[in-house]
Amino acid sequence: MSAPLSTxxxxxxxxxxxxxxxxxxxxxxxxxxxGKPVLKGVSLAVPAEGITAIIGPSGTGKSTLIRCINRxxxxxxxxxxxxxxxxxxxxxRELRLARRRIGMVFQEYNLVxxxxxxxxxxxxxxGYVPLWRAWLRQYPEADIERAFMLLDAxxxxxxxxxxxDALSGGQRQRVGIARALMQRPEILLADEPTSxxxxxxxxxVLELLTKLTAAEGVPVIINIHNVDLAKRYAxxxxxxxxxxxxxxxxxxxxxxxxxxxxxxxxxxx
Numbered sequence: 001m002s003a004p005l006s007t008x009x010x011x012x013x014x015x016x017x018x019x020x021x022x023x024x025x026x027x028x029x030x031x032x033x034x035g036k037p038v039l040k041g042v043s044l045a046v047p048a049e050g051i052t053a054i055i056g057p058s059g060t061g062k063s064t065l066i067r068c069i070n071r072x073x074x075x076x077x078x079x080x081x082x083x084x085x086x087x088x089x090x091x092x093r094e095l096r097l098a099r100r101r102i103g104m105v106f107q108e109y110n111l112v113x114x115x116x117x118x119x120x121x122x123x124x125x126x127g128y129v130p131l132w133r134a135w136l137r138q139y140p141e142a143d144i145e146r147a148f149m150l151l152d153a154x155x156x157x158x159x160x161x162x163x164x165d166a167l168s169g170g171q172r173q174r175v176g177i178a179r180a181l182m183q184r185p186e187i188l189l190a191d192e193p194t195s196x197x198x199x200x201x202x203x204x205v206l207e208l209l210t211k212l213t214a215a216e217g218v219p220v221i222i223n224i225h226n227v228d229l230a231k232r233y234a235x236x237x238x239x240x241x242x243x244x245x246x247x248x249x250x251x252x253x254x255x256x257x258x259x260x261x262x263x264x265x266x267x268x269x
Contacts, residue, residue, distance in 0.1 A: 022048040022187050022219045023069065028078035030064050037076070038064050040243035046187070051210060051220045053234035055227055057263050061243045062223040066191045069221070070102045071095060083186060100127040103180030103188040103218070105209070107195055109172040111179075113165035117156060120164050120175050121147045124182025143182075150178040153212055170201035177209055181216060188213055190222040194229065202226070206233050227259065 023046040030039040038061045046052050054062045067073040069080055071087065080087045082101060090098050103124075111120045125143050139147075151157050154174040164172065173193060180188055190209065194202035210233050213220050224230050230237055231251040239247030239254070239262040247258045 020048040021045045022083060023221070024079070024081040025065075025069075026079040026081070028065070028068060028080065029076045030061070030068060030073065031076045038243055039068070039075075039078075041078070042240075042243070042245055044238060044245060044248060046219060046221055047236065049214070049217065049219055050235035051213070051222055051233055052236045052238060053230035054221065054223045054238045054240060055225070055230050055262065056240035056246075058225075060240045062240055063191055065240070066189050066221060066223050069187075069189060070099055070104060096127065100183060101186040103183050103185030105173070105176045105180050105188065105190040105193045107192040109169075109176050109196075111164040111172055111175060114163060116161050116163060117151065117167070117175055118147060118160040121150060121178045121182055124179040127183070147178070147182060150181055154178045154208060169197055170205060173197065173201075173205050174208065177205070177212065181212060181218070184216075185218055188218050188220045190220060190224075192223050192225065195225060202229065209233075227254075 025042055025044050025046075028039050028042040029037050031037045042061075042065060054065065056062050064073055068075045069082075069087070071090075075088050078088065082098065085098060087095075087098055112123065115123075119137065122137075122139050122143060125139060129139060129143075148157070148160070151160055154177055156171060156174055156178075159167065159171065164175065167175065173196075176193070193209070194205055197205060206229060209220065209222075222230075222234070231254060234251055237247065237249065237251050237254050238245055239258060241262045241264070246262050247254060
């Protein structure tokens, strides 16, 4: 059984100034069909620490925004700058190198089910080792030591040799977090990482994500449906609706009228 996690709520803080910016998005547009943009000129700056949560109704472009950052989805136009590097202009090897700087935690975990937990965590170093070494599982000793350290940090040291498909959903997401941090990323993207989890496990995963990324100084952008969890763990909230940013500020400033503007209607409140 993994070690219990604290359920204390992290201290809230006001949004850092752009002088401590990790990522800048400028006039980002994404059209899956010509003339029908999903993202409609989104601009924002992501601080260099803490969690920035993106909330909004389904279909408003939250996942598209997350996936444009690491180019899993190609932007139609606009700029995305990671510590000054313009990501949308990169191709080939330069894009592969840039992706090493961006960790990703997925809703459905995206583990290799037939591999062990340790092998899945070590796959976070695939961009750093020759393919033949990865194929033979010949990772540098320093990588192996870090992988064990991360497995201990996520409460799964005794599961290192288990196959990923033998784990529960919460355990799989912990492995996903360890794998993302194995990259030593400059920023971590989390696309609905708790939507497949029960409420208690969702809290545990967010506690873990908050604690570990703070310890490593890695800013996080999280796409999340649960507004209460967003307010509890994020230092900053981006509210989106219809492909636009409707709210951008600290959680204590998110009020009922903002939620009405983001989600529409009143009955659900």
